Amino acid sequence: DSGVTQTPKHLITATGQRVTLRCSPRSGDLSVYWYQQSLDQGLQFLIQYYNGEERAKGNILERFSAQQFPDLHSELNLSSLELGDSALYFCASSVSGTSGNTIYFGEGSWLTVV
Amino acid sequence: AQTVTQSQPEMSVQEAETVTLSCTYDTSESDYYLFWYKQPPSRQMILVIRQEAYKQQNATENRFSVNFQKAAKSFSLKISDSQLGDAAMYFCAYSPMEYGNKLVFGAGTILRVKS
Numbered sequence: 001d002s003g004v005t006q007t008p009k010h011l012i013t014a015t016g017q018r019v020t021l022r023c024s025p026r027s028g029d030l031s032v033y034w035y036q037q038s039l040d041q042g043l044q045f046l047i048q049y050y051n052g053e054e055r056a057k058g059n060i061l062e063r064f065s066a067q068q069f070p071d072l073h074s075e076l077n078l079s080s081l082e083l084g085d086s087a088l089y090f091c092a093s094s095v096s097g098t099s100g101n102t103i104y105f106g107e108g109s110w111l112t113v114v
Numbered sequence: 115a116q117t118v119t120q121s122q123p124e125m126s127v128q129e130a131e132t133v134t135l136s137c138t139y140d141t142s143e144s145d146y147y148l149f150w151y152k153q154p155p156s157r158q159m160i161l162v163i164r165q166e167a168y169k170q171q172n173a174t175e176n177r178f179s180v181n182f183q184k185a186a187k188s189f190s191l192k193i194s195d196s197q198l199g200d201a202a203m204y205f206c207a208y209s210p211m212e213y214g215n216k217l218v219f220g221a222g223t224i225l226r227v228k229s
Contacts (some may be wrong), residue, residue: 033215033216086127090159099147102161102164103161103215
């Protein structure tokens with residue numbers, strides 16, 4: 001158990017819909033990350049927050065948005081869902097947001113778009 | 115852009131034997147970090163080992179060790195005394211020295227352990 005908690009674990013939704021994935025980082029960690037794992041694109045970095053502020057951005061679609069709240073939990077919002085958005089979405093956290101800081105992953109949220 | 119290549123889609127090893135998983139990366143930077151993560155069937159991503167590029171000494175964690183060849187941009191993982199619980203997908207990851215702390219992952223290598 002990494003200490004990173006993600007909900008829901010599984011989610012099935014229809015195309016065009018909007019979903020929110022939630023993440024609680026490890027106790028004491030200030031930085032949160034979101035990654036997407038899909039069959040065709042592998043593991044991709046989406047976005048990083050540090051203490052409520054966006055720190056780095058990766059291949060995150062405009063239909064997707066994220067935020068980190070004052071209590072440090074984070075949410076990833078996915079809207080206008082397409083079949084290709086079906087993937088395992090990981091949240092991860094680290095103590096600081098600086099390069100090389102060890103990143104610990106949650107168990108992921110499985111999203112299926114039908 | 116930095117890229118990570120794992121040229122072995124799948125590897126097999128007999129229980130108690132040694133196996134090496136390959137990883138190469140492409141970067142123009144001199145300072146960075148490298149990681150190996152394990153993803154068992156449960157899909158949890160588990161950190162196996164990390165290496166700082168400025169350290170010449172190869173990292174070791176119990177039965178897991180790396181062979182870090184900076185000039186060749188190679189970062190292989192050696193698993194000694196393989197156990198059934200080592201069966202998983204293994205990902206090599208690169209982390210650049212830049213603002214933020216992102217990981218760039220390779221495509222992964224499936225490791226099968228035979229009893």
